[in-house]
Amino acid sequence: MSRMNAVENMLASTGAAVISGLGDFGRFWSFGSRSISFVPVELMSLRGWRRLLPQCFQIGTRSVPVIMLTGMFIGIILVVQGYEQFDNAGLRDMLGGIVNISVASELGPVLAGVMLAGRVGGALTAELGTMNVTEQLVALRSMGADPIRFLVAPRFLACLLLAPILTCYADLVGALGAWAVFVFYYGGESEPYWRMTKQMVEFWHLNTGLLKALFFGGTIGLVSCYKGFHCKPGAQGVGEACTQAFVISFILILMLDFFLNVFLNGLYNLWYGFRSLI
Amino acid sequence: MVGHDHPVIEFRGVTKRFGRQLVLDEIDLAVERGKSTVIIGRSGTGKSVLLKHIVGLLKPNRGEVWFEGQRIDTLSERALVPIRRQITFVFQLNALFDSMTVLENVAFPMMENSDVRLDREEIAGLARHCLELVGLAKFGSKRPAELSGGERKRVALARAIALEPPPKVILYDEPTAGLDPQRSDAITKLIRELQEKVHVTGVIVTHDMKLAAEAGDRVLMLYNGRFVADGSPEEVRQIKEPHVHRFVEGIAEPEDVVTYTT
Ligand SMILES: Nc1ncnc2c1ncn2[C@@H]1O[C@H](COP(=O)(O)OP(=O)(O)OP(=O)(O)O)[C@@H](O)[C@H]1O
Numbered sequence A: 001m002s003r004m005n006a007v008e009n010m011l012a013s014t015g016a017a018v019i020s021g022l023g024d025f026g027r028f029w030s031f032g033s034r035s036i037s038f039v040p041v042e043l044m045s046l047r048g049w050r051r052l053l054p055q056c057f058q059i060g061t062r063s064v065p066v067i068m069l070t071g072m073f074i075g076i077i078l079v080v081q082g083y084e085q086f087d088n089a090g091l092r093d094m095l096g097g098i099v100n101i102s103v104a105s106e107l108g109p110v111l112a113g114v115m116l117a118g119r120v121g122g123a124l125t126a127e128l129g130t131m132n133v134t135e136q137l138v139a140l141r142s143m144g145a146d147p148i149r150f151l152v153a154p155r156f157l158a159c160l161l162l163a164p165i166l167t168c169y170a171d172l173v174g175a176l177g178a179w180a181v182f183v184f185y186y187g188g189e190s191e192p193y194w195r196m197t198k199q200m201v202e203f204w205h206l207n208t209g210l211l212k213a214l215f216f217g218g219t220i221g222l223v224s225c226y227k228g229f230h231c232k233p234g235a236q237g238v239g240e241a242c243t244q245a246f247v248i249s250f251i252l253i254l255m256l257d258f259f260l261n262v263f264l265n266g267l268y269n270l271w272y273g274f275r276s277l278i
Numbered sequence B: 001m002v003g004h005d006h007p008v009i010e011f012r013g014v015t016k017r018f019g020r021q022l023v024l025d026e027i028d029l030a031v032e033r034g035k036s037t038v039i040i041g042r043s044g045t046g047k048s049v050l051l052k053h054i055v056g057l058l059k060p061n062r063g064e065v066w067f068e069g070q071r072i073d074t075l076s077e078r079a080l081v082p083i084r085r086q087i088t089f090v091f092q093l094n095a096l097f098d099s100m101t102v103l104e105n106v107a108f109p110m111m112e113n114s115d116v117r118l119d120r121e122e123i124a125g126l127a128r129h130c131l132e133l134v135g136l137a138k139f140g141s142k143r144p145a146e147l148s149g150g151e152r153k154r155v156a157l158a159r160a161i162a163l164e165p166p167p168k169v170i171l172y173d174e175p176t177a178g179l180d181p182q183r184s185d186a187i188t189k190l191i192r193e194l195q196e197k198v199h200v201t202g203v204i205v206t207h208d209m210k211l212a213a214e215a216g217d218r219v220l221m222l223y224n225g226r227f228v229a230d231g232s233p234e235e236v237r238q239i240k241e242p243h244v245h246r247f248v249e250g251i252a253e254p255e256d257v258v259t260y261t262t
């Protein structure tokens, strides 16, 4: 009898979790599509730009230092990690190319994305969550203003547009950091470093990296705003929402990275197969 | 204009629950045009919930909400916009936008309301005037976070009255909470004036019996999800029904009186 109950309870709670999970998923998509649907109108109106630019400053300009720091350390660490092996194999001069490929196509966008999720995502969720629990979102609605248009669209757009730009910073500083360590710490030579970099890093690597960053930025913006809009009441609710926003953004970044890699590899093979025919 | 005999706002059998909690239980209410209707009731009886139904911020589980002869509880957010432009709301928690200055807060509804035919200068002028009306002329450039609780309440009031043409309905959720007696008297008079001179229909939620008596034309008391008193302020004061009487006189309910024991 009690075992039946336990089983039933377990089934019931699993079911409830699935239902609420699916409900959340559905709500997230409708939230996301509404936010995206406002992007064109916002971009075409002066007021839209007035709302967008301060967000660009908050999200973009103020993230530059931490993003550059992130990029620099990625480059440095990769050189420190790889130098011994490459040197032993006599491939020391290749190191620049290898490091810069992985910075441009993989580590730059992913780690810049994670950094952004922490710095920007947390701030967005906290801001919108506080507005939510102090009824500012309700007040906006009561004035006939759509909070998604007013608050989410500019923030989403700023994240979307600035993530690739910030990734460029990370890539650039990463390449410079790697070069500095390679030359000044290991006594390597500049000329082969840059030559190999130029030879090995293709536009393809750079572009896939930036494309990934675009997706990561959009994801961070939407997830953070969604979590802020749907947080539970009170300071604790806002705090929880911030944590969740970061964790979910992080996981989504990794998942997206996987799928984008699979997709882009397919595309790459197609492209190169095609090219070799000509 | 079309016949104005129908009430501005009407509730028909409105029931609202949150989970298992029944907050409004088949409420019927007709708010008369150009009058101030006061809703009193103990904390947590659903007064704020009732106000939010009027602008469609909450939807009833059962029953209908009507505004100007139009049923609104079934409308989408977008369809509600024209209605919301005619109604302003003083929120219990003020809900000032803390990313803006006080003046921007007061001007915001006019900037976003396409019924308002004023240019930026005129909007700023009217916003300043409304701040003056609530005694905050010098605070325009401050941020809401830098104000005291009572000052914030007054900014919220200024934001609710700053509209041109004036709002048809103003919903006040505890407009004098946290104000000193003198300021509260000034606000009471302001609410009265708006009603007398501009013919704004007011729905006032309050615990302040002085405000109810001076600014209200009609007082209703909400208790356990229903109205248990309805009449002019004087009539409600005379009601002998124990819950109403004790509320009006500010006497604790017997079951709420606890004795402190160690
Ligand atoms: N969004 C909501 N979700 C769940 N319960 C709610 C929600 N809003 C209000 N309630 C519940 O409804 C009841 C009535 O709330 P309401 O805010 O209307 O009270 P009130 O009469 O305005 O009280 P006060 O005078 O303290 O402001 C409360 O018990 C509250 O817990």
Ligand SMILES: [Mg+2]
Binding pocket: B047, B048, B049, B092, B173
């Ligand atoms: Mg209330």
